[in-house]
Amino acid sequence: MTPLDKGLDKARVLIEALPYIQKFAGKTVVIKYGGHAMLEQDLKEKVMLDILLLHSVGIRPVVVHGGGPEINSMLTRVGKESHFVRGLRVTDKETMEIASMVLVGKLNTEIISLLNRFGGRAVGLSGKDAQLLQAVKKPMKFENSQGELEDVDLGFVGEIEQVRPEIVTSLVEQGYIPVISPVAGGEDGESYNINADTAAGEIAKALKADKFLLLTDVPGVLRDVEDKDSLLSVIKEDEISGLIDLGVISGGMIPKVECARAALQGGVGSVHILDGRIPHAILLELFTDGGIGTMFNA
Amino acid sequence: MTPLDKGLDKARVLIEALPYIQKFAGKTVVIKYGGHAMLEQDLKEKVMLDILLLHSVGIRPVVVHGGGPEINSMLTRVGKESHFVRGLRVTDKETMEIASMVLVGKLNTEIISLLNRFGGRAVGLSGKDAQLLQAVKKPMKFENSQGELEDVDLGFVGEIEQVRPEIVTSLVEQGYIPVISPVAGGEDGESYNINADTAAGEIAKALKADKFLLLTDVPGVLRDVEDKDSLLSVIKEDEISGLIDLGVISGGMIPKVECARAALQGGVGSVHILDGRIPHAILLELFTDGGIGTMFNA
Amino acid sequence: MTPLDKGLDKARVLIEALPYIQKFAGKTVVIKYGGHAMLEQDLKEKVMLDILLLHSVGIRPVVVHGGGPEINSMLTRVGKESHFVRGLRVTDKETMEIASMVLVGKLNTEIISLLNRFGGRAVGLSGKDAQLLQAVKKPMKFENSQGELEDVDLGFVGEIEQVRPEIVTSLVEQGYIPVISPVAGGEDGESYNINADTAAGEIAKALKADKFLLLTDVPGVLRDVEDKDSLLSVIKEDEISGLIDLGVISGGMIPKVECARAALQGGVGSVHILDGRIPHAILLELFTDGGIGTMFNA
Amino acid sequence: MTPLDKGLDKARVLIEALPYIQKFAGKTVVIKYGGHAMLEQDLKEKVMLDILLLHSVGIRPVVVHGGGPEINSMLTRVGKESHFVRGLRVTDKETMEIASMVLVGKLNTEIISLLNRFGGRAVGLSGKDAQLLQAVKKPMKFENSQGELEDVDLGFVGEIEQVRPEIVTSLVEQGYIPVISPVAGGEDGESYNINADTAAGEIAKALKADKFLLLTDVPGVLRDVEDKDSLLSVIKEDEISGLIDLGVISGGMIPKVECARAALQGGVGSVHILDGRIPHAILLELFTDGGIGTMFNA
C-alpha cells in the first residue's frame, strides 16, 4: 500500500465513525473502570486513550474506578491483620484508612496521571469531595444457628444515601474528565468503603447519564456460559427477571445486572457490561455496530 | 480477519487521530471549496463528510465555495451573450443576476443540502447577508496602443473593501457550519462578483482563522511541475518571493500563493494548497503526518 | 407652516406612535411578503422601510417571501416546458432547481439588499438552512373517471412536516432580520416547493409569534366583495366557519383564512390580512387605530 | 384628507425618523431637565413623552433635574429665614434638609410619576444612592476690603469629587430610566447641594454619554442676543474661547458653555443647549435636521 492508500484507509475509518460521533455528541457516559483493565499497563493505556477519544469528540466521560488487589497488598505490606465475621472481612478504621490511601492517593492519582500524560485534563475526586457521596453503614443481616436474622457489623462498609452530583456536573461542563474513587463520607466525617459498581451506578443515575459502561472480566451475559459465541448483545429491562430465573444470569453476574437494572430505572439511557480484557473495549462497544458486550436498555 | 480484529484496527486508527484532534480542537478552519471537488458527486460527498468530521471533533469549519462551470452553462442556457473588453468578459447587470442565482440559489443550496443530509447543521450565506462582504468595483487598467494605462470597465467585478465577520462568528459559536457564496454587496445595494479564493482569504483574515485550506486541481507547489513527487510540503512566508523569482511558483499558482501570503500577513496561522481531486483531501492534510499538499506558514 | 411648526407636527406624530411602540416592543411579527408589494419598486422600498422601522422600535420582524411571477418568467427564459397533470403543473427536478435559484438566489437576495441598503442587518435563509423546514411530498388525490380517488404525483411540491426554528430565533435575538424563502428540504436532501403563506404560518406557529401579517392584493375580508367599504376589521376565530358557510369568505380568500386559523390555533396572537398595494400597509395596520385590513384573533 | 391619507402622512413622518433612530440606537443621552420645562404642566408632559419616545426607540436616556423655585417657596412656607454672606445665601443644615426634601421627595417623585403614568419604568435616585455623587464643600473665595482673598463659608454647597456611575449604568442596562436629584453625599454622611448643570455634566462624563442635552430658557447661543434668528447651530470646542472673548457667549450662558466644554473634554460626544420652552424640544433637536438649539462638539 502506498502512503496515500494508507491515508485513505484511515480517512475511511474516521468517516465510518462519524455517525456514532454525531449520535453520542454531548452525551454523558459513566464508565466503571476495574478488573484486569486496571492491572496491565497496556490495557490501562488503551482505556485512557479510549476515554480521551470520547472526550475529544464531544462525549462527556465520567470515570469511577474500583480497587483491585492493591488494597489487599497494601494491607499485607503494613502487616494489618484482618478480622472476619461469618467469612466476611471487617473494614475497621485502620483498614478503611489504608483503603482510602490506596484508592484516592494511589489508584486515582495514577489514572489522572495517565489521562493527563495523553493530553487530557482530568480531575480526581472521592465521594467526600463537595459531599459527592453521602453514606450510612450498610445494614448486614445473617441467619444465626437458630435461623434468626442477626445484625452483623462489618465496619465501614457503606450504603449510599445521597448523591450531590453538582461538583461532577460543573467539572464536566468546564471540559474536565472527573475520575472518582468509591469512598463516601458519613454524617460525622468518617469514611465508608462503597462497592465501586454501585457507586458508579448511583452517580450515573444522579447525572441522568445516557450510558453507563461496566468494564468487567467477562464477555457480557452468555446464554451458555461455556460458549463465548452465545453472547446476548441486547437485553431489555423486562427480560432481566426471566433470565435470572432461567439461570442465564447467575453468580457474580447477578449483582452487576441488578446494578444495571437500578441504573435504567433511575433514568440512565442504557447500561453496557463489557469485557475490559479486550483492548479498546470502550471504542468497540460505542463505535462499532452491535458492539462487543451486553447492552441493557428499556 | 475476525470482526474483532477489524474492530481493533479501526480503534487503532481512531486513537492515532487523537493527537490531531486534540491539537486542532476549537480552531477555526476556512475551506475554499472549488474545482473538481465540486463537480463529481463522489468527491463532493467526501468533502462534506470531511467537513462534518472536523466539526464533530470540535474544529470550526467555514466553507467558501467557488462557481465552477455552472454559471457559464446557465448563461448559455438563457441565451445570454457575453460582451468582452480586451478579451475579458464583462459582468453586466444581467450576468451578475444569473451568477448570483447560480451561486446562492443553486450551488450554495446544494452544499447545504449535502451537509445536512449527513447530519450537519449548515447555514448558507452570501456576502450580502448582514453585510458580510462589502465591495467596490475593482479598478482595472490596461495599456492601450499608445502605451498608456486606461481604465477598463468590466462591470460588476468587485474588490472587497470591508468584511463584517460577526454573522459568521455568531453562527460558528452556535454550532452551525456557515457556507458562503462569493457575492458581495456594494454601497447602493448592487451585487458584485468576487474571486472565490480572495473572498475565502479575506474571510479567513477577518476571522483570524487558524488554518485556510484551498482545494485546487493541482497537487500543491511542485519544485518540478512535471514531477508529482517533487511537492514542496512546507513553504515559509519569506521563501515565497524567491520561489516566484525562480519560477517554481508560476502561472495560475501565483495568484493562489499571493492569496496565501495575504492571509498569513493578515494573521491566519497557516495556509494549505491541496489537491481536491484526491478523496478526503482535507482529512489527509489535517490528520496525517506531513499531509498531502503544500503548507505555507510564517 | 414655519419649519418649527413642521417639526412640531412631526413630533406629535412620533408621540402618537408611542403607545403602539410600547405595546409591541419585544414582540415577534412574522410577515408574509408577496403579491404586488414585491413587484413595484416604490412599494418594495416602503415595505422594507416599514420592516426596518418595526425593528428599530424593538419589534422582531421575520420575513417570509413568496415567488411571484419571476419563477415562470425564468422557466420561459430557459425554455423549460412544463408538464401538466389534471391541469396542475408538475414541479419536476429541473423546475424545482429553477424555482430555488429564483427564490433563494434572486428574490431573497434582492430583499436582503434593500433592507441592508436602508441600514438594516438582514440575513437570508431558505428552509434548508439548519434544517429550518423539513417537508415530504404533498399527497394529492384526484377523482378519476370511475369516481375513485387516485394519487397524483405533482413532483417536488411539499408539505411541511417539521419546523426547527432555532436558527431564526437565534438570528432574531442577535438583532438580525431573517428573510426566508419557501423552499424546504426532504429526507434525502432534495428540495420541495412550499406554498409561501403556509410556510409563513408554520414559522409563525413555531416561533409562537405575537402577530402574523399576510400582505395580499385584496383589502382584507369584505362583507360585500363589491363594496370596499364593507371591510370586516376584526374576525374572531370562532366566527370563521360561519363566514365561510355564508359565502362571505370565499374563493382565494379561503386558503388564506384557513392559514390564519391554523396559526391562531398554533398559538399565534393575531393574524392580519392586509392590502399590500397600499403603501406602508404594515405601519398603517400596526400603528393606527383599527388598522387597514382584517385582523383574526381568538 | 381621508383617514388613509392621514395615516400615510403619519407613516411618512415615522419613516423620516428612521435614520435618526438607527443613528442613535443604543446611545446614552443625559438630559439636564430644568427651567420653564419644569413649571408648566403641558411642557412637563411633553418632555416626559419625548424621553419615553427616545427610550422606546432604543436610546438610553438619563435625566438629571434641577430645583426651580420650589425650594424657595418651601423655605418661605416653613418660615425659614435665610442668612446671606456677601449677597449669597448660606445653605445651612436646615436649608439643606428642606432642599433635599423638595428635590428628592417632591420634584423627583413627580417626574417619576409622570414617566410611569405614560408607560415608562423610571427610577428616582439622588447622588447619595449607592454613593453616586460624592462631594466636598465647595471652596469659595471673595476679595475683602483690603483686596485680599478670603474664604467664605456658604454651608452645604458642594463640589463633586467622585462619581460612581455603576448604579446608573446598571439601571439603564435593565431598561429603567434613571431620574437623578442633584444632592451629593459628603464624607461623614452629610448632604450637599450641587449645581444641577454641573451634576448632569459630571454624570454625562462618568457615563461616557454620547449626548448631553441642557434644557434652558434661552434659544441657544445667539450671535446677536437681540436677534432670535442669529442662532449658532454648531460650535466647535476650540471656538468657545474666542466666542467668549468676543462677548458672543456672555452672562449666564458662560457657566453653561463651560459645563459643555468640560463634558466634551471628559469624553461626551456632543452637548446641546436647547430652549426647553419649545414643546418637544428634545425630539426636535435629535430627530430633525439641524435641530433647534446650539450643539457643541469636538
Place this chain on the structure above:
Amino acid sequence: MTPLDKGLDKARVLIEALPYIQKFAGKTVVIKYGGHAMLEQDLKEKVMLDILLLHSVGIRPVVVHGGGPEINSMLTRVGKESHFVRGLRVTDKETMEIASMVLVGKLNTEIISLLNRFGGRAVGLSGKDAQLLQAVKKPMKFENSQGELEDVDLGFVGEIEQVRPEIVTSLVEQGYIPVISPVAGGEDGESYNINADTAAGEIAKALKADKFLLLTDVPGVLRDVEDKDSLLSVIKEDEISGLIDLGVISGGMIPKVECARAALQGGVGSVHILDGRIPHAILLELFTDGGIGTMFNA
C-alpha cells in the same frame, strides 16, 4: 485579660455565629424599620450596622421604613391644618405631598446616608419607582347613626393592589441594599400613603422572602402583657386565631400579627416581631439561640 485572650474571646464569638451565617446565607430578609429605633441616634446606628453585617455575611436585606412623628412635625411646621372625618385624619393632596417629602426626601435619605457612611451600598426607593407599589384608594366604611355602613373618604390612603418586585430583586442581586418608603402610585400618577407594616409585608410576599422582621416598640407577644418574661418565642400560624380569641394577642398587636399571618400565607418563611428598642435587636434575633422576640412560622 491579655490582648491575646481578648482576641480569642472574639474569635470564639465569630465562630459561634458560623452556623447561623451558613444557615441564612443567600436568604432574603425584609426588615420593617420603625418606632423608637428610628428616633434615637444610637439605636439608628446599631440597626444600620446590623443590616450591614447581615449583608456582609451573604444575607440579602431589604429595608422598608415607617414615618414616625416626622410627618406630623412637618405638617405643623408648614401650618397645615388637618381635617378629620370620624376622628380619622384625612390625607388630602397637600398632606400627601408633605408626607412624601418627609418619607422619601428626608427619612429615606437619612437611612441611605447612614448605611453608606458605614461602608454600605444602599439605594433608596419609593413604591413609585419602577411602579414597585401600585395602590388604589383604601375603601373605608363607617356605621352612621342609622346603623348603616357609609363610605368615608380619607383621601390618599391607599391599599396595595399590585407589587412589581423586579427593581428590588435586581438591586439585591447586584449587591445593593434597597431602602423603601411606603408611598405607592395610583393609576393616574397620584401618590398614596401606605401603612408601612403592610407595605413591608406585601414586599416580603412578592419577594418570597425567607424572613420578615418587624421592629416594634414592644418585646413581642407576651402571654401576660404585664410580665415581660412571659414572651411567646414561637407561634405557629394555626395558633394565631386561638391566641386572638383568648385575648393574648390584642389591641395594637392584632394588625401586626395579621400582617405576619398574611406574609406567612403569601409564602414568607417566618415573621419575627422584635423589640426595636433593644440595641442590635436584629442580630440578637437572627444570631442567637431562641432570639429575643416572637417568631411566627407555618
Place this chain on the structure above:
Amino acid sequence: MTPLDKGLDKARVLIEALPYIQKFAGKTVVIKYGGHAMLEQDLKEKVMLDILLLHSVGIRPVVVHGGGPEINSMLTRVGKESHFVRGLRVTDKETMEIASMVLVGKLNTEIISLLNRFGGRAVGLSGKDAQLLQAVKKPMKFENSQGELEDVDLGFVGEIEQVRPEIVTSLVEQGYIPVISPVAGGEDGESYNINADTAAGEIAKALKADKFLLLTDVPGVLRDVEDKDSLLSVIKEDEISGLIDLGVISGGMIPKVECARAALQGGVGSVHILDGRIPHAILLELFTDGGIGTMFNA
C-alpha cells in the same frame, strides 16, 4: 451577665468585625496549613472553623497543606528503608508513592472531611489534577572532595515549572474551598514531591492572591529570637535583605521569608507568617488590629 447582656456582647464583637469583613470581601487568601496545627485535633478543628468563617463572609480561601510526620511514619510502617546521599534522603519511586498516598489519600481527605463536617463544600486536589502543578526534577549540586560542584540525584523532588490555576479559580468561583496536596506531575506522568511552602507560594502567585498566610510553629519574625515580645509585626519587602544580613531573619526562617518575598514579587498583596499553635490564628491575624504574626508587604 443576663442572657441579653451576653447577647449584646456577642453582637458587639460581630459588629467590630464588620470593617474587616467589608475590607476582605471577595479577596483570595491562600493558606499554607502545616506544623502543629495539623497534629492536634483541637487546633485542626479551629483552623477549619476559621477557614469556613472566612468563606462564609465572602473571602475566598485556598488551602495548601504540608505533610507532617505522617509520611515518615508510613514509610516506617511498610518497612521502607531510606537511602541517603550526602545526608539527604533520596525520594525514590516507592517513597514517592507512599508520600502521595499519605498526602492525597489520607491528609487531604481528612481536611476535606473536617471542612465538610462543619458545613463546608471543600474539594481536594493534588498538583496533578488538571495539571495544576507541573514540575521538573529539582537540580541539586554539592561540592565534592575536590571542591567541584557535582549533580546529586535526590529522586522525585521537584521544582515547579508551571502552574495552571484554572481548576482552582473555577472551583473558587463556584463557592468550593479547594484543598491542595503538594504533589506535582512531571512531563512523563511521574509524581514529584514539592515543598509545601513553595507550592503554596506559587499557587498564591498564579492566583494573584490578596493574602498568603503561612501557618508555622513560630510566632513570626522576632527581633530577638529569645524574646517573644520582640515580634516584628510588619516587614516591608525592601527591609528583608537587611534583616537577613543583620541575622534577625535566620535559620529555618530564611526559606519561609524567601518564599514570602517571591510571592510579593509575583503580585501577592501581603504575606503573613503566623503561629499555627495559637488557636484561631487565622481569625486573629485577619480580624484584629495588628494581628498576631509578621506581615510582609510591598
